Amino acid sequence: MKHVLMLDTNPLQSGSKVANAELLKQCNQRDVVGYVATTHPEHWNKLLGDNERIQVVKIPCSPVTSQNGLAYWVMSFFYLFQLLFVLIRLPKVDWLLGLSNPNNDMPLYLLRLLNRRPVVQIVSQSVGKSRSAGYCLVKATSIYYLANCRESMIHALQAYLNLPTAAVRRYWTTLNTSSFVNGLSSERWPKQANPMSSRVFWAATLLKRKNVNLLLEAIQLENGINLKTTVCYIQPNLINDEGLSPDFTAKGVDWYESPENLDDLRAQCGVFVATAENEPFGLAILESLAAGMCVVIPHDDSYWDRILTDGKNCIKYTPNDAASLHNAIRLLNESPWLKVTMGIEALNVARLYTAERCYFPITQHLCAGPEQQNESSAKKRNNVKGYDHV
Template sequence: MKPNHCIIFDPIPYHGGSKIATQLAIKQVNDGTVFHVLSASPMSWNQDQSNKLSVTTLVLPQCLAIQTQGLGYWAKQAYLAFYLTMFTAWLVLTHIKRPNTLLMASGPGVDFAGYAVSKLMQIPLLQLIHGPVGKSSAAKWCLNQGHPTFYLQSAEPSLLLCMDSDTLPTSFYTFTNGLDENDYPSTHSFVSDGTTTFYWAASLLKWKGLDILKHAIELAKSRSQITINICYIKPHNSNAEQSFVDTSIPNSCWFKEPKNLDEIRKKSDVYISTSTNEPFGLSTLEALAAGLIVVIPRDNAFWDQKLQHNVNCIKYTTNDAQSLSQTMSHIAKNLDQYQSIAKQGQKVATQYLASNTYRDIARAIETKCSHHQTLVSGSEIKSGEH
């Protein structure tokens, strides 16, 4: 029996949490499906599942990659639509079978070309939304096409605003992110040596808050007791404002997209999040699972709502370097007092396993690959059931 084929369209030219989450989601799909990734960031895709995942480079000129609005945006979408059409035609000729599904995971405005190809070639489409959606006529058109759409709960206000609606269509379903049970974060063990190691992991995009962390380190009164591991992703071909790497900061170690991220995290004591209104925060979940003391801002985002201060995490005032600095200093001086909080946080992480959190997405892909039909709501998939 010939396998089913699903194309994953990835036009974003840098690594990020949405790609990690998408890979975990497709790992839950049965072995009867082969995924063909057309990616502007091929190094972001782990091809260990060689029988299930193949990656092809999407060549995206920088002059187009940075276009986000106006004629430049439409020129980019026309280029991407042509590229995806040719890629799809090549797959048809190679496998003598039309792809069963187009999987979009970057957001409706970014994925517009995929919607155009879906309509042109009559291939079912499935959308994953990992964060807020910008309001635009292109995104609104995509969201109104009636395709099954899975979104993080935090994205709902922006979806409603984009669609000029009070309610979302019945083809929309919530999901949450999870951890791979077969690649679970290694557990940290606390060692009392007079030094506390902090850990930060995110991209250099301004809203991720690296500047707040750098300022907090400068303000810290007990700097001799603090070391910090900073793991960062540097986005390329992006006009978005970014923070600068500063290796001159005392007692700091900087790692650009490290391959041994699990080892660095395991050797750290405290995880710090400085992102504001993070849609989910996969790095936070990984730190909880690893048994680190987790420090997050009071920003009413996902983890602020899920975790309790002084129970399973420590919270500080959002965008306040002074508040963060005081929190860091207090933890460094009293590390033993916070280890029970780390253990409670580790218990929270066990509620977020990929086999459960991505189950509905996997079923949706399998349903489309098996039947080429619209997703059936009800017994198979229920919105918000996590």
Template sequence: MNNINHILVFDPITYAGGSKVATREMMDLINRKKHHITILTANPSSWLLRNVEMINMSHPKWLPISEHGKGYWLRQLYFCFWLIYTRIFYGKINMAVGASGPGIDMPLYLMKGLLGYQITQLIHGPVGLSRSIGLCLCKAQHVFYLKSAYPSLIAAIKQVWRKKPETVQEENAQHLLRTHHFEAFVNGISEKNLPSPCQYETPSLFWAASLLKWKGLDLLLEVINSTPESNRVPVRVCYLLPENNALPTTKAPQDIKSIEWHHQPAQLDRLRSQSNIFISTSHQEPFGLSILEALIAGMCVIIPSDGAFWDLVLTHNKNCLKYKPNDISSLQQQINKATSNIQLIKTIGKAGANLSQGYRSEQCYLNIKLAIEKRSLSALSLDEVKQ
């Protein structure tokens, strides 16, 4: 038992989301014979993993949800007590995994000196601009980030030396990135969790995300409301309602003809397979795991041409359709283009599915797996790599 490496995943967010799905895929790759995993979470239903210890971390309604100031630090102090609780009742922690970003995972850094673990930080989106976040990034043993988060990482790290000249800030930040383990990654989905293929019989729209305003559901609703009822195709909206969250959200469900509303459906894969056109309305989506799932399912993906990850990877009229960001008429035009031609849906969907084969978690998350297990690729034998 002494040879077992104890890995703690810290998750104080009370609702599900793409970043948790990605982290779950990463943790599922960890060798359970040599590593014991404990999930300290405020949302246990997000972590359907085999052979893990689950700690349901309560998130009382009186706990402040502010993103800064005294309320923010009070919340971090509350979660620090949960880390102490975990250490006392579940044993020494060797590796702590920050599943969200240093601003959310701050308690891991506050307790690092006392509890003596290493930190692998996962960053699924831009980080906040603050000196405390910059200091956290300096203390983590490994930082894995989506490429879209890179500018915010540099900006936060430079805050550590904010009283120094700009040239010194830049030089120190670049030195840190060269000498510490910072590495970009892309998300993937494992072979066993691949989405079911969609249908190619009748056009049907599909939207899936949280109700946070930046996810852009309002844009899709405006498009549907501006479409005559006789011209509408079926629309399935699958949504998550963020709890204990200070950010603005969209109201749902709404009484709009042709829309089926599904709140955090357990049968998400089945609902997606019954559609064939995926609509992304997010503003500058850092990655878009739901887009990857739609591509794998063979759906015709419609995305904004906003310079975000999938806009740079996908090609209009080849493996996706693109519209001008936040433009109702442009999105309407692309939806009409797809819904009026089932063969186009199939052609673009098949091309997208072919491209998606390069995004399997077994390859995408290999370096993260190795870092969490505290081993380097060079230290592994060929047999271990194959396993």
């Protein structure tokens, strides 16, 4: 039996947290017990349900919140002490598991200095270009990352190692890294949508970078008839955030804040629209593909832009162009047969993204335990600054 300690201080129930819950559910099929120390246990209790293999432990929020400077280190040491209090009540921990990116998981690396447990880092968000993030990447035993986050990790390493870009890229190849993609478990597989419906569906956090205003602008371009739209949103409550407020005056738009029946609302729609650019993955897109919806995505070289084919299993539009987005939605609603065939193709793509398949390498790694890892297969790292000390 392997024991894994995790930390979550994210005040939002974001898509990455949903994906992490899908990963942790796979522990039911493995000899792994997880402990999530979190400032928001209600998020995890909702996502995990009655999962006996994962225990949720509440910790207090830091009185200081920052992503840089002295305040960042005050916050990190505050959560370090909270982890120490949690640790004394747990069995021996085999792994420390970072759930989002090194910027948020620094307390785990500080804890590593005290208990010498290895850290497995999951990177599902872009990493900030900072020396502290680069330090964490150097010290992580293993790194599992979404492919679109790779360049940001290179930049963080360069900030820490202070080496030329070419040397940093060579050093990257010596780290124990593996890319992964998110998946859906059978219990979270969505209801099938109505391909004949002209209603548009959008779901995300109301952060400015999610760009819901682009959709609102696009649907108002429809002459005479307002497109019916369902917007399911999470209201951000971050300090110094760049959040938006719902525009309840927008015609034809129904707003739902953190709805319990999101699956039913999505099933009533025929088209899903993604408006955020350069998403590392886009779990909402995968869920819509699994629902058999025709998805409309920006042509921005993000993950799904590379995977999906325009005109076969999706429609692509020019990023941040309301007219282009409007034309894509109108094309689908004027060609219902196209939505049906694309929905079938979308479902075929989604079936490749099962949680059991996508998260198998990570859960297998945790199940093996640090002492069982094959040291002879580990790649030898260059003896550069940051590797041979601390």
